[in-house]
Amino acid sequence: MAADAVQASLNGRFTYHADKGESWRIMRDQGPVTGDCEDYSLTLIWLYEGRSMLRFWWALITFRYVLWFCLSPSGDGHAVVWCRGRGWTDNIQRRLVSRGDLKAMGYRLRIPYLVPLVALKFLLRPLLRRI
Template sequence: MAADAVQASLNGRFTYRADKGESWRIMGGDGPVAGDCEDYSLTLVWLYEGRSMWRFWWALVTFKYVLWHCLSPGGAGHAVVWCRGRGWTDNIQRQLVSRGDLKAKGYRLRFPYLFPLVALKFLLRPLLQRI
């Protein structure tokens, strides 16, 4: 499935829902899904990589995709994902855009969530949910 079709499929099923604390997860299944900006980004990478956990992690390790912390146009903390050679996307844009387009819309990139931090947040999710 082409990248645009993968994202369109997720967009059609996705509903934004804020989580409590840091609950980074992949939203599985083929039905409706709900989550926040990190969940959207992680799920999109997982879908782009054919729903393979091995390919998902390898793509993050090799910087094929990089999650970034930014400030959204409204000034709130937010996550976007950079897709090497294709552009930037998030649960607000719901399409790939250039870095210039992202900045023109009011996003302010802060820092990348590199692989070790993503892995830590992802793997500690069960513990963080109990707090």
């Protein structure tokens, strides 16, 4: 499936819902899904990589995709994903755009979430759900 079709499929099923704290997850359901900006970005990468966790992690390790913490146009903390050779996307734009377009829309990139931090967020998720 082409990248645009993959994202369009997720867009048609996704509803934004803020979580409490940091509960990063991949939304694996086939039907409607709810989540926040990190959930959207992680799910999109997983879908781009054919629903394979091995390919998902390899794509992050090899910097095919990089999650970034940024400030959204409204000034809130937000996550976007950079897709090597294709551009930037998030749950607000729901399409690939250039870095220049992202900045022109008011996004302010801050720091990348590199693989160790992403892995830590996944590992801590079960513990954070119990609190």
